[in-house]
Structure formats: structure tokens, C-alpha cells
Amino acid sequence: MILVTGGAGFIGSNFVLQWCAHHEEPILNLDALTYAGNLANLHSLQGTTHHHFVQGDICDASLLAKLFDEHRPRAVIHFAAESHVDRSITGPEAFVQTNVMGTFRLLEAARTHWSSLTGQEKEGFRFLHVSTDEVYGTLAPNDPAFTETTPYAPNSPYSASKAASDHLVRSYFHTYGMPVLTTNCSNNYGPFHFPEKLIPLMIVNALAGKPLPVYGDGQQIRDWLYVEDHCSGIRRVLEAGTTGETYNIGGWNEKANIDIVRTVCGLLDEMAPASARNVTNQKTGAPVEHYAELITYVTDRPGHDRRYAIDARKIERELGWKxxxxxxxxxxxxxxWYLANQEWVQGVMDGSYRDWVAKQYGANEA
Known part of the structure; x- marks a missing residue:
């Protein structure tokens, strides 16, 4: 059995679904079901015998000890994290608690479990920590992409908390010899993405005739990685990665935010024309002809990194993944997927989400 933390979130649930489609080995899925965790993501696994869900917090040391003792997983894949930069700016404490203390509690529980193993079980145990490219800071337009040896320079409470967790994981390898692996990924997108992040927010707002908020000049550049590719990369690192090593997982897709938004608008024009859906601009009441009419530039957020880019040659060279x-x-x-899964979208569009978007973007139009 493998233990997955945060397996009801965006990336975690995609990993669980992909794992169950390719493996018979059971998954123990631990998730606190905070606002971004959603069991509806895993609806297709109902009735299966190889997915076991437990609602709980990675900061709960007694629960972790109980789960390790009862299930004795051969590997841990650690997704659970607070991950939204904007939320980390307005409420950083939750990020330190989950991303730093939660990772520490999980490492301690895993170390106790690993120390109790012997022979091939001990040799084969793995702790795979899933992190982000944001720990590396920001790049100038002509700087080379992040490699696994790029110095850390986090610029938000979110990225600082993830950097701290990365360092903790590394220390457990060098201090205790625990067989850890770390992956740092670029911006993910795809099914089950909570609609506070750029791409799903643009889709949901456009279909509702709401403003499409773009920070600053929209020229912030990110590397974009389809979530199922990310999950396959993690599976490959778990299978064949060298313990103590870090592997950057990227999509080789550097795009400016404004270009992402315009691409989404163009696809919606093609696949769900505003005229056919009778979409009206909620600010003006006028019919929407092209979704790009809804693009609205808002004041940039504090400390907004200008560019991220992942050099993913190591994982391709050493593990054959791309x-x-x-x-x-x-x-x-x-x-x-979002057009075909409107019921899922409506299910996550609760009052707390609407309040968050209104608070973050409503008064910030430039």
C-alpha cells in the first residue's frame, strides 16, 4: 500500500485516479478536506477496494502514527499543502502550519515507521515530497530556466513555506538516511482545478459573463504543465528516482498570463459561443460576443514574481520521462473538461469561494 496525503485536492486527486487506473496496489488517501479538497473528484472510485479514504490533518501526530502502524505503507507521496499565493499573502499562518509543521509531523511519523522496517522493506521504502518551482524565486527575461541546483529565493509566504518543507525533507536524508525524493513542478492545469487559480477562474467567470481579472500588465510568465503529465512524472520518480535527489518536472511551455487568458477565451468562443449561451456582461448588461471582451486588468499583487521556467532535462535524461x-x-x-463538468463546477462554487474572489479582485480594478 502507498500513503497519499492531500489526495482529494487538485493534483493529488488526479494522481490517485491515475494510480488506480494503472496499478492494483491500494492507496491510503489522507486529506483534511479543507476548501480545496473535494471528494467529488474521486467519485469514480466509489465501490473500489483499492482506494481507502481517511479524513484527517497531517499535523495530527497521533493519527499519523495510527495510520502508519495499521497500514504500514511502502511509500508516502506527500501532496498535502496550502498552495494559493494570494491566500498566503492575506493569511500566512495557515501556510506555515500546514506546509512546514505538517510536513515535519509527516516526516517524523514516516521516520518512525521506516526505522521499524528491516531488510527489503526498509530498503524499498520511499518518501516522495511534491513541491513547486516557486521556491527558486523569479527569473529575468533572459535568465536560464530553473535547474535542480538553482539557489532557493522564495518571495511569498507560500513559496517560503514550501522552501522550508523542502529543506526539512532534504535534512531527513542527510541526517537520518531516510530515503526521500523531492519533485519541484511548474504551474499545473487540468481537470479538478479549484476555480481560484488562473485557468479555471477564467473559464468559470467567462461563462458567467463576469470580469476576467488579470494582474498588472499580464506579462508574468509561467511554465505550464498538464496535471496528468505531472502525475506520470511523479510515478516515474517514485519508481526509479535516486534517493536524496530532486527532480524538476516541467511542461516546456513558457506562456505569459495574458496569452493564457486569450487562449482560453478563444477556445470558449469556439466550443461554447457566448451568443449561443446568451452570455451577458454582468457589469454592463450588454450581450457578450467574444469572451475576451471581459478581460479586466487589476492592480498587481504584492511581490508578484515575473517569470518562472523549469529545465526538466534531468528527469528526461535519468528517468526517461517527458x-x-x-x-x-x-x-x-x-x-x-470544464464545459462537460458543470455540475462539478457548481458544487465547488459555494459561498466561501465567492466571498474570496470578491475580496481579492472586486476592489482592485486598475
């Missing part, structure tokens, strides 16, 4: 999707194929699949 992404299967281009951005064009991945973004088309993503928009199609």
Missing part, C-alpha cells in the same frame, strides 16, 4: 501533452493539446482538453 510530458505527453503540448500546451495546445492540454489546454483544449482542460476547457472541454
Amino acid at each position: 510530458p505527453a501533452e503540448t500546451f495546445d493539446t492540454g489546454i483544449r482538453k482542460t476547457v472541454a
Whole structure:
């Protein structure tokens, strides 16, 4: 059995679904079901015998000890994290608690479990920590992409908390010899993405005739990685990665935010024309002809990193992994998924989410 933390969140649930589609080995899925954790993501696994869900917090040391003792997993894949930069700016304490203390509690529980193992079980145990490229800071336009040896320079409470967790994981390898692996990924997109992040927010707002908020000049550049590619990369690192090593997982797709938004608008124009859906601009009341009419520039957020880019040559060279999707194929699949899963979208559009978007963007129009 493997233990997955945060397996009801965006990336975690995609990993669980992909794992169950390719493996018979059971998954123990631990998730606190905070606002971004959603069991509806895993609806297709109902009735299966190889997915076991437990609602709980990775900061709960007694629960972790109980789960390790009862289930004795051969590996831990650690997704559970607070991950939204904007939320970390307005409420950083939750990020330190989950990302730093939660990772520490999980490492301690895993170390106790690993220390109790012997022979091949001990040799085969793995702790895979899933992190982000944001720990590396920001890049100038002509700087080379992040490699696994790029010095850390986090610029938000979120990225600082993830950097701290990365360092903790590394220390457990060098201090205790615990067999850890770390992956640092670029911006993910795809099915089950909570609609506070850029791509799903643009889709949801456009279909509702709401403003499409773009920070600053929209020229912030990110590397974009289709979530199923990310999950396959994690599976490959778990299978064959060298313990103590870090592997950057990227999509080789550097795009400016404004170009992402315009691409989404163009796909929606094609796949769900505003005229056919009778979409009206909620600010003006006028019919929407093209979704790009809804683009609205808002005041940039504090400390907004200008560019991220992942050099993913190490994982390709050493483990033979590379992404299967281009951005064009991945973004088309993503928009199609959101259009076909409006019931899921409505299920996550609760009052707390609407309050958050209104608080973050409502008074910030530039």
C-alpha cells in the first residue's frame, strides 16, 4: 500500500485516479478536506477496494502514527499543502502550519515507521515530497530556466513555506538516511482545478459573463504543465528516482498570463459561443460576443514574481520521462473538461469561494 496525503485536492486527486487506473496496489488517501479538497473528484472510485479514504490533518501526530502502524505503507507521496499565493499573502499562518509543521509531523511519523522496517522493506521504502518551482524565486527575461541546483529565493509566504518543507525533507536524508525524493513542478492545469487559480477562474467567470481579472500588465510568465503529465512524472520518480535527489518536472511551455487568458477565451468562443449561451456582461448588461471582451486588468499583487521556467532535462535524461501533452493539446482538453463538468463546477462554487474572489479582485480594478 502507498500513503497519499492531500489526495482529494487538485493534483493529488488526479494522481490517485491515475494510480488506480494503472496499478492494483491500494492507496491510503489522507486529506483534511479543507476548501480545496473535494471528494467529488474521486467519485469514480466509489465501490473500489483499492482506494481507502481517511479524513484527517497531517499535523495530527497521533493519527499519523495510527495510520502508519495499521497500514504500514511502502511509500508516502506527500501532496498535502496550502498552495494559493494570494491566500498566503492575506493569511500566512495557515501556510506555515500546514506546509512546514505538517510536513515535519509527516516526516517524523514516516521516520518512525521506516526505522521499524528491516531488510527489503526498509530498503524499498520511499518518501516522495511534491513541491513547486516557486521556491527558486523569479527569473529575468533572459535568465536560464530553473535547474535542480538553482539557489532557493522564495518571495511569498507560500513559496517560503514550501522552501522550508523542502529543506526539512532534504535534512531527513542527510541526517537520518531516510530515503526521500523531492519533485519541484511548474504551474499545473487540468481537470479538478479549484476555480481560484488562473485557468479555471477564467473559464468559470467567462461563462458567467463576469470580469476576467488579470494582474498588472499580464506579462508574468509561467511554465505550464498538464496535471496528468505531472502525475506520470511523479510515478516515474517514485519508481526509479535516486534517493536524496530532486527532480524538476516541467511542461516546456513558457506562456505569459495574458496569452493564457486569450487562449482560453478563444477556445470558449469556439466550443461554447457566448451568443449561443446568451452570455451577458454582468457589469454592463450588454450581450457578450467574444469572451475576451471581459478581460479586466487589476492592480498587481504584492511581490508578484515575473517569470518562472523549469529545465526538466534531468528527469528526461535519468528517468526517461517527458510530458505527453503540448500546451495546445492540454489546454483544449482542460476547457472541454470544464464545459462537460458543470455540475462539478457548481458544487465547488459555494459561498466561501465567492466571498474570496470578491475580496481579492472586486476592489482592485486598475
